Amino acid sequence: MPVEIHRDTAGQRSDYTIEQNWDSYTPEEHATWAKLFERQVRLLKDRVVPVFMDNVDGLAMAGDGIPDFRRLNDILGKATGWSVVAVPGLVPDASFFEHLANRRFPSTCFIRTPEQLDYLEEPDCFHDVFGHVPLLLDPVFADYMQEYGKGGLKAEGQGALRRLARLYWYTVEFGLTRTSQGLRVYGAGIASSTGETVFALDDPSPNRIAFDLERVMRTDYRIDDYQETYFVIPGFASLMRATEPDFTPIYAALDELPDIAAGTVTDGDHVLHFGTGRYHRDRHRATA
Numbered sequence: 001m002p003v004e005i006h007r008d009t010a011g012q013r014s015d016y017t018i019e020q021n022w023d024s025y026t027p028e029e030h031a032t033w034a035k036l037f038e039r040q041v042r043l044l045k046d047r048v049v050p051v052f053m054d055n056v057d058g059l060a061m062a063g064d065g066i067p068d069f070r071r072l073n074d075i076l077g078k079a080t081g082w083s084v085v086a087v088p089g090l091v092p093d094a095s096f097f098e099h100l101a102n103r104r105f106p107s108t109c110f111i112r113t114p115e116q117l118d119y120l121e122e123p124d125c126f127h128d129v130f131g132h133v134p135l136l137l138d139p140v141f142a143d144y145m146q147e148y149g150k151g152g153l154k155a156e157g158q159g160a161l162r163r164l165a166r167l168y169w170y171t172v173e174f175g176l177t178r179t180s181q182g183l184r185v186y187g188a189g190i191a192s193s194t195g196e197t198v199f200a201l202d203d204p205s206p207n208r209i210a211f212d213l214e215r216v217m218r219t220d221y222r223i224d225d226y227q228e229t230y231f232v233i234p235g236f237a238s239l240m241r242a243t244e245p246d247f248t249p250i251y252a253a254l255d256e257l258p259d260i261a262a263g264t265v266t267d268g269d270h271v272l273h274f275g276t277g278r279y280h281r282d283r284h285r286a287t288a
């Protein structure tokens with residue numbers, strides 16, 4: 001089974017890393033990458049933060065096939081000191097944070113099958129490499145990711161992993177940002193998905209709310225469908241400043257407050273777009 005080669009856990013090290021084995025990708029696997037890449041580049045041109053596409057170019061992430069991590073790492077290492085390490089799939093939180101805290105991004109190296117082109121629940125290398133790696137070339141975002149890893153290691157000992165996971169979800173995975181050219185995508189979960197790119201920016205259904213650290217840390221999220229709410233940052237520098245304080249007293253204060261459901265708008269929110277909620281209402285009715 002050629003598709004399984006890059007999911008092999010043989011030779012897995014204690015930090016869950018494996019070899020990418022770039023030479024063993026099949027032409028079909030490279031073709032799947034090329035198809036996804038061309039489609040996203042075309043769609044994202046006016047929809048993603050400009051620095052994202054600049055960095056796709058800077059990393060020479062062409063559409064001809066799955067990038068060789070060794071080549072990406074030459075460029076990344078020189079620019080921001082980050083590297084991409086290959087892992088077979090989701091790794092335990094502690095190990096994930098340990099990698100990020102040391103400027104290593106754990107990336108899967110298998111790619112989805114042609115039947116899964118539009119949707120798969122677990123991350124594959126298109127999501128991990130195309131979605132996450134371009135912003136690791138941005139100095140401010142690169143620092144944010146490392147701080148997140150350090151914060152994760154600390155939060156684990158404080159029973160606050162849930163709160164920090166929400167921060168990651170609503171920024172690194174599903175964040176939107178304001179730019180002089182309007183609202184743009186920067187989250188990897190959106191940038192690697194054709195359907196969610198259009199939904200997050202243009203659909204009247206989801207809420208779009210100005211980012212607020214404590215608000216985000218109280219908010220549930222969906223892992224099985226498009227988000228009901230997206231949080232909007234003014235820029236990476238502002239995200240960095242908002243997440244600079246010690247979270248210890250914040251975690252304690254938040255434990256006194258109830259969680260907020262994914263689709264709920266609250267009184268204190270700075271609402272940029274009040275969502276109709278129609279998409280999820282219809283989906284729920286269809287599956288009820």
Ligand code: HBI
Pocket residue numbers: 087089090091092093096106107108123164165168
């Ligand atoms: N492992 N490979 C991989 N990729 C992730 O994005 C990832 C993970 N393990 C844990 C994790 N994410 C999240 O649960 C943390 O952000 C909390």
Ligand code: FE
Pocket residue numbers: 123127128132173188189
């Ligand atoms: Fe991701």
